[in-house]
Amino acid sequence: MTQQNVTVAVTGAGGTGVAKALLAALQRDDRVGHVDLLVSTNGRKLVAFEFQSGEDPDSVVRALEATSPKVRFLDPSDMAGPVTSGSYPSDMMIILPCAAGVLGRIAHGQSESLIERAADVMLKQRRTLVLCLREAPLNLIHLRNMVAVTEAGATVYPMIPTYYNLPETLAQLRDEFIERVLQFMGLSSTDRYQWDGSDTAARRKHSRER
Numbered sequence: 001m002t003q004q005n006v007t008v009a010v011t012g013a014g015g016t017g018v019a020k021a022l023l024a025a026l027q028r029d030d031r032v033g034h035v036d037l038l039v040s041t042n043g044r045k046l047v048a049f050e051f052q053s054g055e056d057p058d059s060v061v062r063a064l065e066a067t068s069p070k071v072r073f074l075d076p077s078d079m080a081g082p083v084t085s086g087s088y089p090s091d092m093m094i095i096l097p098c099a100a101g102v103l104g105r106i107a108h109g110q111s112e113s114l115i116e117r118a119a120d121v122m123l124k125q126r127r128t129l130v131l132c133l134r135e136a137p138l139n140l141i142h143l144r145n146m147v148a149v150t151e152a153g154a155t156v157y158p159m160i161p162t163y164y165n166l167p168e169t170l171a172q173l174r175d176e177f178i179e180r181v182l183q184f185m186g187l188s189s190t191d192r193y194q195w196d197g198s199d200t201a202a203r204r205k206h207s208r209e210r
Contacts, residue, residue: 001030001031003030003031003032003033003034004031004032004033004091004092004187005032005033005034005035005036005089005090005091006026006032006034006035006036006090006091006092006093006094007035007036007038007083007090007092007093007094007118007122008022008023008026008035008036008037008038008093008094008095008096009037009038009039009040009043009076009093009094009095009096009098009102009115009118009119010037010038010039010040010043010046010047010064010095010096010097011039011040011042011043011095011097011098011099011102011115012040012041012042012043012045012046012099012101013046013097013098013099013100013133013134013135014046014050014097014134015096015097015134015159016043016046016047016050016051016064016097017050017051017174018096018097018132018159018174018177018178019064019096019097020063020064020065021174021175021178022094022096022178022181022182023035023037023064023065023066023071024065025178025179025182025187025189026187027066027068027070027071029187029189031187032070032187033070034070034072035066035068035070035071035072036072036074036082036083036090036118037061037064037066037071037072037073037074038073038074038076038083038113038114038115038118039057039060039064039073039076040076040099040102040113040115041076042099044056044057044060047060047063047064048060048063051063051064057073057075060073061073074114075114076113076114076115077113077114078114079111079113079114079117081114081118083114083117083118083121084114084117084118084121085121086121086124086125088121090118090121090122090127091127091128092122092127092128092129092130092185093118093119093122093127093128093129093130094129094130094131094132094181094185095115095119095129095130095131095132096130096132096159096181097132097133097134097159098131098132098133098134099134099135100133100135100142100145102115102116102131103131103133103142103145103146103149103156104141104142104145106119106120106123106131106145106149106154107144107145107146107148107149107152108145108148119131119154122154123149123152123153123154126153128155128185129149129153129154129155130154130155130157130181130184130185131149131154131155131156131157132157132158132159132181133146133156133157133158133159134158134159155184157181157184159177161173161174161176161177162176162177162180
C-alpha cells in the first residue's frame with residue numbers, strides 16, 4: 001500500500017476544532033504516512049482562544065492533539081521549508097479553516113507565508129488542493145477569488161454542514177463534515193454518510209441509531 005503525504009494548514013478563521021478532528025482522522029489512518037502541519041500566526045491565536053491554550057507551537061500542537069510521530073510541525077514563516085519545492089512528495093493539501101485573506105493571496109499568487117507558497121506549489125504541480133473557506137456572507141471579491149482558485153485547479157470546500165442526516169450534536173455535524181472532506185480526498189473511512197437510496201424516515205432512524 002502506497003502511503004499518502006498530506007499537508008494541513010490551519011489559518012485565522014473560526015473552527016479550529018474541525019481541524020483537530022481532521023488531524024485525528026489522518027493520524028489514525030494507515031493510508032497516511034506523513035502529515036506536514038502549518039498553523040498561521042492568526043491560526044495560533046484562534047487555537048489559543050478556542051482551546052484556552054497558549055499560542056506557542058508546543059501548546060498549539062498539544063491543543064490540536066497532533067502528537068503522532070507522523071506529524072511534523074512546520075514554521076509558516078520559514079520560506080525555505082520543504083513544502084516550497086515541487087519535488088517534495090506532498091500528495092495533497094488541505095487548508096482548514098481557510099481564511100478569506102489566505103484564499104485571496106492564493107488566488108493572486110502572492111506567497112506571504114509558507115502556507116500560500118505550499119498551496120502555490122500544489123497548483124503548479126497539478127496536485128490536490130482543498131480550501132475549506134470559513135466566511136459568511138460572501139462579497140464579490142470572495143466569489144471572484146473562489147472562481148480564480150477553482151480555474152487554477154483547487155477545490156473550494158466551504159465549511160458548511162449538512163442537515164439531512166438529522167444531527168443532534170455539534171460533534172455529529174463536525175464529524176460528518178470531516179468524513180465528507182476525506183471522502184472527497186480519497187481517504188474515506190466509513191460509508192455512514194453515503195446515501196443508499198433509503199427514504200427520509202429510514203435516514204432519520206439510521207442517524208439516531210449511530
